[in-house]
Amino acid sequence: xxxxxxxxxxxxxxxxxxxxxxxxxxxxxxxxxxxxxxxxxxxxxxxxxxxxxxxxxxxxxxxxxxxxxxxxxxxxxxxxxxxxxxxxxxxxxxxxxxxxxxxxxxxxxxxxxxxxxxxxxxxxxxxxxxxxxxxxxxxxxxxxxxxxxxxxxxxxxxxxxxxxxxxxxxxxxxxxxxxxxxxxxxxxxxxxxxxxxxxxxxxxxxxxxxxxxxxxxxxxxxxxxxx
Amino acid sequence: xxxxxxxxxxxxxxxxxxxxxxxxxxxxxxxxxxxxxxxxxxxxxxxxxxxxxxxxxxxxxxxxxxxxxxxxxxxxxxxxxxxxxxxxxxxxxxxxxxxxxxxxxxxxxxxxxxxxxxxxxxxxxxxxxxxxxxxxxxxxxxxxxxxxxxxxxxxxxxxxxxxxxxxxxxxxxxxxxxxxxxxxxxxxxxxxxxxxxxxxxxxxxxxxxxxxxxxxxxxxxxxxxxxxxxxxxxxxxxxxxxxxxxxxxxxxxxxxxxxxxxxxxxxxxxxxxxxxxxxxxxxxxxxxxxxxxxxxxxxxxxxxxxxxxxxxxxxxxxxxxxxxxxxxxxxxxxxxxxxxxxxxxxxxxxxxxxxxxxxxxxxxxxxxxxxxxxxxxxxxxxxxxxxxxxxxxxxxxxxxxxxxxxxxxxxxxxxxxxxxxxxxxxxxxxxxxxxxxxxxxxx
Numbered sequence: 001x002x003x004x005x006x007x008x009x010x011x012x013x014x015x016x017x018x019x020x021x022x023x024x025x026x027x028x029x030x031x032x033x034x035x036x037x038x039x040x041x042x043x044x045x046x047x048x049x050x051x052x053x054x055x056x057x058x059x060x061x062x063x064x065x066x067x068x069x070x071x072x073x074x075x076x077x078x079x080x081x082x083x084x085x086x087x088x089x090x091x092x093x094x095x096x097x098x099x100x101x102x103x104x105x106x107x108x109x110x111x112x113x114x115x116x117x118x119x120x121x122x123x124x125x126x127x128x129x130x131x132x133x134x135x136x137x138x139x140x141x142x143x144x145x146x147x148x149x150x151x152x153x154x155x156x157x158x159x160x161x162x163x164x165x166x167x168x169x170x171x172x173x174x175x176x177x178x179x180x181x182x183x184x185x186x187x188x189x190x191x192x193x194x195x196x197x198x199x200x201x202x203x204x205x206x207x208x209x210x211x212x213x214x215x216x217x218x219x220x221x222x223x224x225x226x227x
Numbered sequence: 228x229x230x231x232x233x234x235x236x237x238x239x240x241x242x243x244x245x246x247x248x249x250x251x252x253x254x255x256x257x258x259x260x261x262x263x264x265x266x267x268x269x270x271x272x273x274x275x276x277x278x279x280x281x282x283x284x285x286x287x288x289x290x291x292x293x294x295x296x297x298x299x300x301x302x303x304x305x306x307x308x309x310x311x312x313x314x315x316x317x318x319x320x321x322x323x324x325x326x327x328x329x330x331x332x333x334x335x336x337x338x339x340x341x342x343x344x345x346x347x348x349x350x351x352x353x354x355x356x357x358x359x360x361x362x363x364x365x366x367x368x369x370x371x372x373x374x375x376x377x378x379x380x381x382x383x384x385x386x387x388x389x390x391x392x393x394x395x396x397x398x399x400x401x402x403x404x405x406x407x408x409x410x411x412x413x414x415x416x417x418x419x420x421x422x423x424x425x426x427x428x429x430x431x432x433x434x435x436x437x438x439x440x441x442x443x444x445x446x447x448x449x450x451x452x453x454x455x456x457x458x459x460x461x462x463x464x465x466x467x468x469x470x471x472x473x474x475x476x477x478x479x480x481x482x483x484x485x486x487x488x489x490x491x492x493x494x495x496x497x498x499x500x501x502x503x504x505x506x507x508x509x510x511x512x513x514x515x516x517x518x519x520x521x522x523x524x525x526x527x528x529x530x531x532x533x534x535x536x537x538x539x540x541x542x543x544x545x546x547x548x549x550x551x552x553x554x555x556x557x558x559x560x561x562x563x564x565x566x567x568x569x570x571x572x573x574x575x576x577x578x579x580x581x582x583x584x585x586x587x588x589x590x591x592x593x594x595x596x597x598x599x600x601x602x603x604x605x606x607x608x609x610x611x612x613x614x615x616x617x618x619x620x621x622x623x624x625x626x627x628x629x630x631x632x633x634x635x636x637x638x639x640x641x642x643x644x645x646x647x648x649x650x651x652x653x654x655x656x657x658x659x660x661x662x663x664x665x666x667x668x669x670x
Contacts, residue, residue: 015448039441044378044449059438060445064378079432083376098432102373104417120431121373123417140427142417161418217422218405221259 002027007034015042021047021068037077042070045087061168062089065106078115081108084125097134100127103144109198116153117147122163126199138165139175147194149202157210161217165210166191168202179213262494263402263497265583265593266553267395267486267530272503275537277650278643290628297624298634301548303525304386304455304478307447307654311478312364312386312455314548316620317635321483321529321552322368322388322459324350326403327490327583328556330357332592334557334605337361339539339612343574343620348388350490350552351401351426353415354380361605366457369446372401372426374416378449386479387446388457389439390429391468394487394530397461397501401426402491406586409595439475447476457481462502462530466510473515473524480552482511484530488553490593493619500620504541506653507622509640512545513621521545521574522636535622542623544654551619558615559608560590579625 004014014032021027023046030051036043039058042051045068053061054072066085075093091099094112101117103125110118110127116134119127124144132150133173139155141163151169156215164187165178174180183204191204216223240246251262283289290297304311320340325333327350334357340347346364349355355373359365367384369376381387392398403424404411413420433442443456458472459481472480484504491498508528515521528541529550541549557563562570564577569589573580583593591602627635630642644659645651651658652665662668 011448014451016451019451040445040448043445046378059441060432063445064381064449066378078438083373083378084431085377100377101432104377117431121427123373139431161422217419219260219423 001029001031003031005033006036006038009111011038011040014031018042018045018051018068021045021049023047025049030073035074039077042068043072048087056093065089072129076110076113081106081125084108090164094130094131094220099129100125103127107194107197113150119144119163122146126194128194128200130198132169135172136175138163138178141165145190145194147191147198147207149200157212159216160212162212164190166204166207167210171208171210173208177213177216178210181209181211183207183209233341249565251484263404263491263584264490264494264497264581265488266497266581267488268498268503269499270498273486273505273647273649273653274531275502275505275540277505277646278540278542278654278656279640279646280536280539280626280630281644283631287630287631290633292628295609295628296633297628299620301525303457303527303548306478306520306524307452307476308386308455308478309451309453310385310455312346313607314346314364316616317548317623318343318532318616318619319345319366319527319548319550320555321362321487322346322348322366322390323360323552323556324348324352324401324403324490325355325415326350326352326407326595327593329591329594329600329603330355331600331603331605332556332559333358334361334609335603335608335612336555337365338609339555339558339616340364342609342613343616345387345616349384349608351403352412354384355415359383359589361460361609368459370401370426371430372416373431374426381446381450381454384454386455386457387450388459388481389443389446389477390459391439391472391491392461392463392483394458394462394483394497395483395489396492397463398428399492399496399500400428402584404491404584404586407584407595412595412646421530426527436471436475439471440522455479455482457527459483461487462504462507465502465507466514469511469514469526470518473518473520477524479525479527480508480511481516481527481529482546483550484528486531487529488556492575503653504528508544508546509653513543522547535619537622538619538623539635540643541625542635543639543642547636554615555612556592558612559590559592560603560611561592563590566590625634 032053035055037058043063046066050069053072058077060079062070069088071090076091076095078096081089082101084106086106091107095110095114097115099114100108102121104123108127110129113131114133118133118137122141128147135153138157141160148167152171157174157178188204299312338356341363348366366386369389405421455478457479458477460468462484485501525547528546566589588594643656
């Protein structure tokens with residue numbers, strides 16, 4: 001276990017050390033203490049290492065992550081795991097706005113709640129939120145899966161493309177072109193896998209699926225009032 | 228009275244309701260949708276044409292054109308980046324996307340820019356192998372859509388340009404209609420084939436200058452503080468936007484006026500939102516000067532650069548470099564009169580063709596049609612671009628030497644006068660024949 005104390009180690013040195021880990025490294029376990037809400041912790045990683053941040057983080061923790069597993073024992077600020085490519089990011093507490101924004105792969109697990117715009121413009125990432133999510137989540141979401149065990153705020157999935165949204169609780173309102181869809185066996189299988197990997201105690205059958213009605217894919221003046 | 232002998236008043240067209248205006252009203256009435264087109268503002272606005280250089284005189288002596296050196300090199304990103312960019316000429320190629328442009332066109336831009344010793348820039352749609360492979364110096368745009376964004380491309384870029392806005396549409400997002408969303412373009416953008424793709428107008432994970440500062444920190448941490456970080460702004464509020472970009476930590480500010488082009492946007496947006504390039508430069512330079520950052524944070528100006536005189540005037544007003552987009556496409560072969568017959572079939576004429584979003588460009592530049600793309604030979608087109616960039620540089624040097632400058636960056640506002648009151652006010656230089664700078668000095 002390598003421990004880095006952010007009370008004495010500059011952010012640049014922290015990230016440089018983590019980014020320098022090779023794909024075949026045997027120094028796989030890292031612990032970061034005293035993060036005190038610092039921004040850009042553990043960004044741009046590209047090795048199968050496990051990083052545990054003991055505390056809460058500021059903006060963009062684990063941004064553009066590849067391969068690594070990053071766990072935050074506290075809460076995460078805006079843009080956690082933004083544009084993640086692969087790997088796993090786990091937030092034990094809550095996550096602020098834009099969690100998993102534009103993510104292209106990997107799994108983001110938020111054990112608490114996520115604020116507004118969770119999964120905005122997601123491009124292949126899987127996000128599992130144990131609690132609830134705020135308004136405008138999955139806005140313009142392109143692909144991937146967003147799973148919410150709690151409730152969803154206003155305008156869920158506004159203008160989304162091919163992303164799948166699974167919500168167990170109430171949805172305050174659906175955004176433009178977002179509709180409830182049939183839960184077919186393949187969706188149950190996808191959801192079961194995600195729930196298992198995210199350590200979530202819930203049954204797939206309890207969820208509803210939402211997706212794009214695809215009526216706004218090509219602009220037509222008759223749909224102008226939808227924008 | 229014989230009616231035939233009464234003099235007839237000539238039919239009079241309305242200035243307000245001109246034939247052009249009426250044709251747009253009829254088109255709108257027929258379709259119910261606004262007009263979409265490519266390019267920048269076509270309306271007449273005060274521009275570099277309205278400025279003149281004074282040249283040498285008894286108090287200023289010139290440099291010999293074929294003997295005395297006039298340097299043109301530019302270094303960008305000296306503020307924070309470990310690896311600033313060194314360019315041989317003060318003219319760069321502006322961001323244009325693969326998707327909007329064909330792969331051959333992107334390759335030609337990379338080849339031509341590299342031969343000329345300058346940089347080219349990606350666009351909304353990610354980095355292609357063609358342009359990375361053929362561009363010695365490549366600037367990677369970080370856009371609201373984040374199409375194709377990934378840390379590997381960030382690291383193999385030579386600089387990163389965070390795009391906040393562009394001159395053709397400050398406050399507007401991108402648009403790529405279904406005709407151009409081919410399988411390859413769709414794959415790069417994680418989108419279904421054939422849909423009308425609309426890019427977001429603002430970034431998904433930050434709002435405001437304080438957030439931008441943290442976003443830039445994140446990008447620097449991912450790229451080990453090696454790459455210059457540019458911030459591109461449209462010509463909206465150039466003083467404040469420049470100041471805020473500097474505050475957020477930019478190495479370079481890219482300032483794009485309303486004549487700067489776009490691949491596709493509403494005509495009403497292009498023609499009615501944003502300020503002319505000429506009006507934007509001095510406020511941006513003043514912001515840099517007020518912060519003590521002029522020449523420390525470099526300024527790249529774009530939007531309507533056509534000649535070496537335009538380059539020289541932009542530099543004299545305080546820019547470190549310029550960027551060209553539309554002019555580069557014309558150099559590649561866009562809107563060439565030899566294709567007039569084909570432009571006629573599309574209901575337009577050479578020089579006016581701007582339906583780039585429809586993907587039917589007979590020049591093979593703004594298209595994804597495989598047959599049309601083949602028409603553009605990237606090697607030949609690159610040679611034309613190289614030649615054009617050389618002419619821009621030679622022209623700029625010619626003017627700089629005439630003003631007695633041993634480096635094009637030594638050009639200054641005192642070398643200029645204006646032909647119109649409007650241009651004098653915008654550029655902050657005296658009206659020709661006077662010492663009057665409207666808004667700054669008495670007549």
